[in-house]
Amino acid sequence: MLTKKQREFFNLIINCYKETKSFPTLTLLKEKGNYKSYNSIYKYLNVLEEKGYIKKDKYSKKITYILSNIDNETILNIPVVNDNTFYKIAKEYCYKNIDYLAYKIHDNNLKSENVLKNDLLIIEKRLLKANNKLVLILKNNNYYIYKYTKQNEFVYLSNDKESFILNDSIKVIGKVITLIRKLTFQTLD
DSSP states (O other): OOOHHHHHHHHHHHHHHHHHSSOOOHHHHHHHTTOSSHHHHHHHHHHHHHTTSEEEOTTTOOEEEEEEEETTEEEEEEEETTTTEEEEEEGGGSOTTOOEEEEEOOSOOOGGGTOOTTOEEEEESOOTTOTTEEEEEEETTEEEEEEEEEETTEEEEEOSSOEEEOOTTEEEEEEEEEEEOOOOOOOOO
16 A cells, blocks of 8 residues: 555656656656656655556666556556557566557557557567567657568568658567457347
């Protein structure tokens, strides 16, 4: 259980994430929370990590995940980068030292890859063995899913509508490791 002030600090982290769509820096937390020094921020971060509400990088002190405890089971809240929400997954299904994101499909440019509108894709933020896999890219401050194909010295990104060579203006965030499809059933009257 969190004290009232710890809960307020935890909510500050979540609200900062929702505003910026990235985990808040210590400077942003200090500014938004009207803290006079970083000592209080470090204290709250350490308490939240000890109680299993966040995970931070031990070297940079940067928040890497927002966690929560539900019925004594640690749940990883993976940020959905284009939907301003979180996807909950049991921590036991994730590798320890890998960062994850989620991406919700809003368009329909990947039917050939059996990706449909409203599918949720879980992204592993590394590219080991990414050839012929779907990847999340950042292009013009927007996220997109493309197929990643390496041929000779070039990397091609493609979907059902276009194909182009990877260049410096595009950042590959990570590869898709799983697809979660919400099935809907219709009943006949």
